[in-house]
Amino acid sequence: MSSNPKREIFANLARIGTALSSPIRIELLELLAQAERSVEQLAALTGTAMANTSQHLQKLRQAGLIVGRKQGLYVYYRLAGDEVVGLLGALGRVGEAYLAEVEQIVRLYLAQKDALEPVPAAELLSRARKGMVTVLDVRPPQEFAAGHLPGAVNIPIHELEKRFGELPKRKEIVAYCRGPYCLMSYDAVALLRKKGLKARRLEAGMPEWRQAGMPVE
Amino acid sequence: MSSNPKREIFANLARIGTALSSPIRIELLELLAQAERSVEQLAALTGTAMANTSQHLQKLRQAGLIVGRKQGLYVYYRLAGDEVVGLLGALGRVGEAYLAEVEQIVRLYLAQKDALEPVPAAELLSRARKGMVTVLDVRPPQEFAAGHLPGAVNIPIHELEKRFGELPKRKEIVAYCRGPYCLMSYDAVALLRKKGLKARRLEAGMPEWRQAGMPVE
DNA sequence: GGTATAATCAAGTAATCGATTGAATACTAG
DNA sequence: CTAGTATTCAATCGATTACTTGATTATACC
Numbered sequence: 001m002s003s004n005p006k007r008e009i010f011a012n013l014a015r016i017g018t019a020l021s022s023p024i025r026i027e028l029l030e031l032l033a034q035a036e037r038s039v040e041q042l043a044a045l046t047g048t049a050m051a052n053t054s055q056h057l058q059k060l061r062q063a064g065l066i067v068g069r070k071q072g073l074y075v076y077y078r079l080a081g082d083e084v085v086g087l088l089g090a091l092g093r094v095g096e097a098y099l100a101e102v103e104q105i106v107r108l109y110l111a112q113k114d115a116l117e118p119v120p121a122a123e124l125l126s127r128a129r130k131g132m133v134t135v136l137d138v139r140p141p142q143e144f145a146a147g148h149l150p151g152a153v154n155i156p157i158h159e160l161e162k163r164f165g166e167l168p169k170r171k172e173i174v175a176y177c178r179g180p181y182c183l184m185s186y187d188a189v190a191l192l193r194k195k196g197l198k199a200r201r202l203e204a205g206m207p208e209w210r211q212a213g214m215p216v217e
Numbered sequence: 218m219s220s221n222p223k224r225e226i227f228a229n230l231a232r233i234g235t236a237l238s239s240p241i242r243i244e245l246l247e248l249l250a251q252a253e254r255s256v257e258q259l260a261a262l263t264g265t266a267m268a269n270t271s272q273h274l275q276k277l278r279q280a281g282l283i284v285g286r287k288q289g290l291y292v293y294y295r296l297a298g299d300e301v302v303g304l305l306g307a308l309g310r311v312g313e314a315y316l317a318e319v320e321q322i323v324r325l326y327l328a329q330k331d332a333l334e335p336v337p338a339a340e341l342l343s344r345a346r347k348g349m350v351t352v353l354d355v356r357p358p359q360e361f362a363a364g365h366l367p368g369a370v371n372i373p374i375h376e377l378e379k380r381f382g383e384l385p386k387r388k389e390i391v392a393y394c395r396g397p398y399c400l401m402s403y404d405a406v407a408l409l410r411k412k413g414l415k416a417r418r419l420e421a422g423m424p425e426w427r428q429a430g431m432p433v434e
Numbered sequence: 435g436g437t438a439t440a441a442t443c444a445a446g447t448a449a450t451c452g453a454t455t456g457a458a459t460a461c462t463a464g
Numbered sequence: 465c466t467a468g469t470a471t472t473c474a475a476t477c478g479a480t481t482a483c484t485t486g487a488t489t490a491t492a493c494c
Contacts, residue, residue, distance in 0.1 A: 010240035010247075013312045017243065020234025022452080023227035030227075039471060052453060054472060065311065073461055073470050083311045090307035094282065094300045095230045239482080256441060269483060271442060290440050290491050 019063035020091065024048055025056050032066060033085055036078040121209060124174055124202060125150075134168055135202075136175040138188045147216045149176065149209060157184040164195050176202035176209075236280035237308065241265055242273050249283060250302055253295040338426060341391055341419060342367075351385055352419075353392040355405045364433045366393065366426060374401040381412050393419035393426075 019025060027046050031037060037045075043053040057077055060066045065084050068077045079085065127133045128151055135152040137144050144154040155163050157177075167173055173192060177184040185201045192199035202209075209216070236242060244263050248254060254262075260270040274294055277283045282301050285294045296302065344350045345368055352369040354361050361371040372380050374394075384390055390409060394401040402418045409416035419426075426433070 007240060007244075009312070010243045013243050013308050014238055014240040016308060016312055017234055017237025017239070018451090021231055021238045022234070023224060023231040024452095026227045026230050026234065027224075040469095049454075050471075051455080051473090054470095055452080058472085064314075070460085070471090075471065081311075081314060083307070083314050087304075087307040087311050090300070090304040091230050091233060094298075094304050095226070095233055097281075097298060097300050235481095241482095257439095266484075267441075268443085268485085271440095272482085275442085287441090287490085292441060 016063045016065065016087075019060050019065055020087075022056065022059075024053075025060055026088075026091075028053070028056060028060065029065065029079070029084070029088055032077055032079050033088060036076045038074040038076050040074070042077070121202065121214060125214065128174075133172045133174050136167065136173050136188065136199075138175055138177050138184045150215050150217050152176075152217070157188055160188055160191055164192060164197065167192070167197060169197065171198070173197055173199040174202050175199060233280050233282065233304075236277050236282055237304075239273065241270075242277055243305075243308075245270070245273060245277065246282065246296070246301070246305055249294055249296050250305060253293050255291040255293050257291070259294070338419065338431060342431065345391075350389045350391050353384065353390050353405065353416075355392055355394050355401045367432050367434050369393075369434070374405055377405055377408055381409060381414065384409070384414060386414065388415070390414055390416040391419050392416060 020029075024046055028042055031042060031045055039050065039054055039057060042057070043050045046053065048056075057066065057068070061068060061077075065080055065087075066077050067080050068075045070076075124133065124135070128135050128149075135149050137148050137152040137154045138157040138160065139154070140156050141154060144152075148154065153167070155166065175185040175188040175192070177188075189199045189201045237246075241263055245259055248259060248262055256267065256271055256274060259274070260267045263270065265273075274283065274285070278285060278294075282297055282304075283294050284297050285292045287293075341350065341352070345352050345366075352366050354365050354369040354371045355374040355377065356371070357373050358371060361369075365371065370384070372383065392402040392405040392409070394405075406416045406418045
């Protein structure tokens with residue numbers, strides 16, 4: 001039964017890990033970190049079916065991460081305590097630190113690898129000045145307004161599918177966004193390639209460009 | 218593909234959660250939190266097969282929690298960074314806070330429920346003074362030395378199987394340890410009952426006893 | 435080169451998990 | 465009591481995961 005107490009502890013911690021192993025459950029936790037909510041509200045906010053949401057909530061409850069109270073017709077769930085907030089924070093920090101690079105590689109690999117090959121910053125500037133390439137900024141307008149590459153065109157990633165006609169059909173396009181771990185430019189290049197345009201990706205993002213002492217408009 | 222950026226983040230965090238969803242992987246992380254180790258060492262320490270250990274390590278690596286370096290014939294793994302230590306700590310705190318109670322219930326249920334019924338603190342003191350019961354402290358000697366119940370006998374839980382002969386055969390024994398969520402006294406009572414002794418469990422542990430203003434030796 | 439060892443890969447099976455569906459439960463309002 | 469709503473339960477199916485086994489790769493030593 002209790003052959004190895006250490007094993008039991010690990011098994012318990014693994015139960016918590018299992019509770020954190022589903023995107024929906026993490027989203028539920030993030031929502032509950034903000035406020036107590038009913039099952040119905042959570043189902044609507046996450047866009048999952050009621051029964052499904054209920055089952056996920058019960059897994060979280062069994063892991064001791066949330067508690068529920070029934071009031072009238074509704075069951076209101078909330079985080080079990082501040083330690084859970086700390087756990088979510090620690091999870092986010094690890095994710096931020098270590099998954100970005102991995103994801104970038106995965107995405108590179110999944111997409112047409114040759115098509116997404118990045119172009120060095122120094123080379124880009126001289127070719128852009130000569131009008132040989134079009135520089136595309138796929139970040140939101142606010143960020144674009146705060147500073148962008150010289151002569152860059154701003155088409156946010158979500159509008160690119162509708163507005164790609166504004167871009168030259170033959171000339172090479174170099175897309176960039178926030179940085180090496182920002183995925184928007186990957187999506188942009190993949191989309192443009194699909195539409196038959198000639199697109200590449202800038203290796204750096206806006207922060208790196210600025211930091212390297214390159215000109216900003 | 219990247220329809221919802223938030224969903225992607227949650228999916229990434231869930232990948233970390235999945236890495237934490239196995240007792241073996243958590244044990245591996247705890248071991249790696251202490252020192253860099255080879256696959257062979259880890260396999261021996263956890264008692265799992267080589268290939269199995271290797272696979273678990275690779276899941277941890279894919280989640281960005283550990284990194285490996287090959288030196289000669291061996292591959293040495295270590296934690297990817299301090300954030301992982303923080304994550305393990307947060308996980309442990311949540312487990313300590315919320316799973317203890319659940320586990321206690323489970324253990325109570327699994328064991329002979331009637332046998333583990335606790336005895337109230339006030340009742341114990343008067344009966345112990347009259348010599349009607351033997352009070353057993355199953356904590357490690359250091360903790361016992363730092364303070365224990367009046368007249369208590371100290372037999373650490375791990376020595377109980379060898380030393381239970383020191384306890385009276387007929388008189389009632391009341392075991393206690395660190396607190397209501399400490400499992401050592403459960404094991405002690407279960408073991409003593411199995412050996413034919415008359416054992417019960419003290420509801421409170423040492424901290425609660427002290428806090429209630431009861432005498433301490 | 436040939437051998438031994440650490441580690442990984444590959445394939446197969448049993449177990450577990452996740453989403454869906456329809457029914458059951460618990461409560462409110464009339 | 466009846467109707468209606470929020471939630472949970474139960475059962476199913478497809479997908480994923482864990483462990484085992486045997487083969488393969490990479491490196492060190494003779």
